[in-house]
Amino acid sequence: MDYNMGKYGTSLTNEIIAESLSKDIIEQIELNQSQIINLDFSTIKLLTTYSVKSIFRPISEKYGIENIFSHIQLINVNKDLQVIIKQGLNSIVE
Amino acid sequence: MIIVVPKHLGIENIGNFLIQTEVVFKLVNKNQPDFIFDVSQIQRLCLLGQLILYKFISFTSENKCFAGPRVAFNTNRNLERVLLQYGFYDIIHAYIVSPDDEEQKINAYKNLRVIESSNILIAPQRLLRSENNLKNKLEEDLFNRIFGFYKNDDKSRVICTAIGELLSNFWSHATDDSGTVMVAEGNQDYIDICFADNGKGIITTLKESIPQYKYVDSSIILKSAINKGVTSKPNTNHMGLGLYNTSVISKHNNGYFRIISEGYDLLQSRGKEIIKKTGYWKGSIINLRIELQNITCLRDMPELVVADKFNLFKE
Numbered sequence: 001m002d003y004n005m006g007k008y009g010t011s012l013t014n015e016i017i018a019e020s021l022s023k024d025i026i027e028q029i030e031l032n033q034s035q036i037i038n039l040d041f042s043t044i045k046l047l048t049t050y051s052v053k054s055i056f057r058p059i060s061e062k063y064g065i066e067n068i069f070s071h072i073q074l075i076n077v078n079k080d081l082q083v084i085i086k087q088g089l090n091s092i093v094e
Numbered sequence: 095m096i097i098v099v100p101k102h103l104g105i106e107n108i109g110n111f112l113i114q115t116e117v118v119f120k121l122v123n124k125n126q127p128d129f130i131f132d133v134s135q136i137q138r139l140c141l142l143g144q145l146i147l148y149k150f151i152s153f154t155s156e157n158k159c160f161a162g163p164r165v166a167f168n169t170n171r172n173l174e175r176v177l178l179q180y181g182f183y184d185i186i187h188a189y190i191v192s193p194d195d196e197e198q199k200i201n202a203y204k205n206l207r208v209i210e211s212s213n214i215l216i217a218p219q220r221l222l223r224s225e226n227n228l229k230n231k232l233e234e235d236l237f238n239r240i241f242g243f244y245k246n247d248d249k250s251r252v253i254c255t256a257i258g259e260l261l262s263n264f265w266s267h268a269t270d271d272s273g274t275v276m277v278a279e280g281n282q283d284y285i286d287i288c289f290a291d292n293g294k295g296i297i298t299t300l301k302e303s304i305p306q307y308k309y310v311d312s313s314i315i316l317k318s319a320i321n322k323g324v325t326s327k328p329n330t331n332h333m334g335l336g337l338y339n340t341s342v343i344s345k346h347n348n349g350y351f352r353i354i355s356e357g358y359d360l361l362q363s364r365g366k367e368i369i370k371k372t373g374y375w376k377g378s379i380i381n382l383r384i385e386l387q388n389i390t391c392l393r394d395m396p397e398l399v400v401a402d403k404f405n406l407f408k409e
Contacts, residue, residue, distance in 0.1 A: 010238070011233055014265070045237065045241055046254045048258040048259055074407050074408065080255075082402075086403075090400050090403065
């Protein structure tokens with residue numbers, strides 16, 4: 001199933017939106033245990049490293065960073081935004 | 095005591111102004127009488143100069159440095175026109191006319207004001223950490239307006255990433271009484287972004303959070319602030335990439351990136367990095383100017399690209 005990452009806004013730059021998304025994604029994982037959730041970034045214009053970490057850190061704390069990508073995958077992500085997402089996720093691992 | 099602001103207050107002589115004014119940071123609650131702030135001679139004032147002028151007035155007013163201070167304006171129409179044009183007039187006026195009326199001062203900022211013609215001007219915005227809804231709305235509105243003005247997602251994303259990282263940095267340290275203000279202006283060829291606050295300052299913040307910095311020279315500490323991960327905050331989502339990413343964006347786009355904090359001035363411009371002593375400023379001042387004619391995108395900045403450890407992205 002697809003989850004629209006633009007649900008709360010097209011610029012994911014602060015913890016207010018990040019926390020809402022994080023909660024939603026955890027809820028979707030719980031509801032759809034056997035399915036992979038596609039996080040759809042097609043409407044997202046902007047991300048900051050802080051918001052990436054704020055979105056994914058609670059999820060990785062719950063499921064483990066190595067395991068979360070067996071539950072979710074990221075689709076339609078602009079190449080520039082991929083740079084920011086990788087920076088954010090790497091910092092969770094480090 | 096009299097402080098006379100020079101005829102031209104541009105990025106090249108901001109340091110002299112800071113030396114001239116640093117005394118005020120020792121005058122908190124002193125209510126020193128007979129102070130005149132003479133702005134009557136100003137003929138040219140850059141965006142950063144306007145912000146610093148405003149922050150000087152707001153700091154001295156909020157911290158009761160002077161009793162009955164006077165601003166010598168002498169109908170300086172040139173200054174009036176510039177301050178009106180860039181949105182500083184009302185907020186300075188509020189401090190001069192109603193220094194004790196907090197609501198009026200906050201109201202002077204109104205909502206996000208973005209003026210667009212062939213240029214874009216983001217009028218001064220006060221970052222109030224306590225107003226989460228405002229923060230969210232401000233960022234969404236601000237970034238939508240920038241994407242709308244440039245009509246070029248690559249340009250807009252570079253600009254907004256820099257602003258977003260700097261905002262995130264300031265939000266993380268800002269308290270409402272640190273008085274963080276942002277202002278920006280530009281056109282299709284460049285953008286000039288300025289932030290200033292009277293918070294703790296980058297050097298003090300780093301000294302407090304990194305024990306081994308306790309005895310390190312302040313100039314080295316400020317210089318390290320733009321290194322990867324240095325400004326991270328343990329056990330938070332702040333990774334210390336805000337200033338680092340901004341510095342990389344600046345380098346790749348013929349930028350001018352300057353951080354002034356607590357008596358030191360760090361400038362990165364056209365491949366050079368200079369750090370020098372300057373007048374003491376309580377808090378931080380950040381100025382980023384990037385050229386936009388031949389934009390280098392984030393994906394083309396090798397310093398920002400890290401390995402995809404998790405095979406994250408599906409087409």
